[in-house]
Amino acid sequence: xxxxxxxxxxxxxxxxxxxxxxxxxxxxxxxxxxxxxxxxxxxxxxxxxxxxxxxxxxxxxxxxxxxxxxxxxxxxxxxxxxxxxxxxxxxxxxxxxxxxxxxxxxxxxxxxxxxxxxxxxxxxxxxxxxxxxxxxxxxxxxxxxxxxxxxxxxxxxxxxxxxxxxxxxxxxxxxxxxxxxxxxxxxxxxxx
Numbered sequence: 001x002x003x004x005x006x007x008x009x010x011x012x013x014x015x016x017x018x019x020x021x022x023x024x025x026x027x028x029x030x031x032x033x034x035x036x037x038x039x040x041x042x043x044x045x046x047x048x049x050x051x052x053x054x055x056x057x058x059x060x061x062x063x064x065x066x067x068x069x070x071x072x073x074x075x076x077x078x079x080x081x082x083x084x085x086x087x088x089x090x091x092x093x094x095x096x097x098x099x100x101x102x103x104x105x106x107x108x109x110x111x112x113x114x115x116x117x118x119x120x121x122x123x124x125x126x127x128x129x130x131x132x133x134x135x136x137x138x139x140x141x142x143x144x145x146x147x148x149x150x151x152x153x154x155x156x157x158x159x160x161x162x163x164x165x166x167x168x169x170x171x172x173x174x175x176x177x178x179x180x181x182x183x184x185x186x187x188x189x190x191x192x
Contacts, residue, residue, distance in 0.1 A: 030097070030113070034069045037099030037109030038080035041071025068191075071099070080108055083191045087183025090175040092116040094125070094183060100140060100192055107184070110135035115176075122176035130158075131170045131177070139164035140188055148189045155181040 034044050047055040048065035055068060069082035079101065086095045094117065099109035112126030125131060141150045151165035155178045161168040169177035 033097045033111040033113060034071065034082045036111050037082050037097055038069075038071030039099075039109060040073065040079055042074045043072045043076075044082075045070045045072070066191075078102070083187065084113070085183050085187035085191070087179055087186060089115065089117050089179040090122050091118060094176070094179055096180070096183065098135060098184065098187075100188075102192075104137075105139070105141040107135050107138040107140045107188075110180075117173070117176045122173045124170045124173050125176045125180055128170050130168065134161075134167045137164065138167070140192060142189065142192060146189075146192075149185065153181045153184045153188075 031044075035041055038044075046058040047068045047070060048058045048062060049068065050056055058065065058067060067084060070078055071080045071082065073079055080099045081102065082097050082099050084095065084097050086093050088094075093114070094112065095114040097111050097113055098107050100106070101108045110132060115123060115126055117123045117125065138153070139151060142148065143150055149165070151163070153165055153167055154163075155167045155169045156162075158168050158171045160166075167177065167181050
């Protein structure tokens with residue numbers, strides 16, 4: 001019993017000592033991802049979504065808040081918003097950050113933040129340059145009443161993309177590719 005108590009205490013102490021470092025590393029990775037998905041942004045302001053649907057600048061460490069990261073040029077012009085989304089993949093939940101340019105009504109970048117997709121196959125959704133290029137200018141126009149996308153994102157077989165709202169899938173990662181389309185279809189109408 002004494003060994004178990006000492007081991008348990010050590011686990012708790014190590015966890016408490018490393019937690020700030022883990023949080024700082026995650027925050028830095030998120031900061032880099034925000035600048036990746038909003039090309040040209042020089043400054044970022046974080047907003048949280050209030051229950052009434054309004055956006056307020058985030059002033060605390062509320063980890064559960066729905067956050068928007070607004071990217072601005074040096075002369076304070078809004079060029080894009082980074083939005084977190086998540087959805088079920090093949091193995092587990094996929095968490096992404098995507099950039100949206102309101103003036104163009106396009107998704108302008110995407111980064112996978114967390115994924116447990118199959119190494120060498122499904123994890124290509126975060127590594128394959130051709131797949132990631134789908135999100136450099138993906139048509140995300142909403143209907144006039146802003147309740148849905150004019151064209152739902154559609155994942156097509158690699159090389160079959162013909163429209164700006166289609167996503168060229170990753171060969172060998174069909175389920176993960178389609179999961180990306182679903183999570184964007186679920187997120188975009190509610191978040192843009």
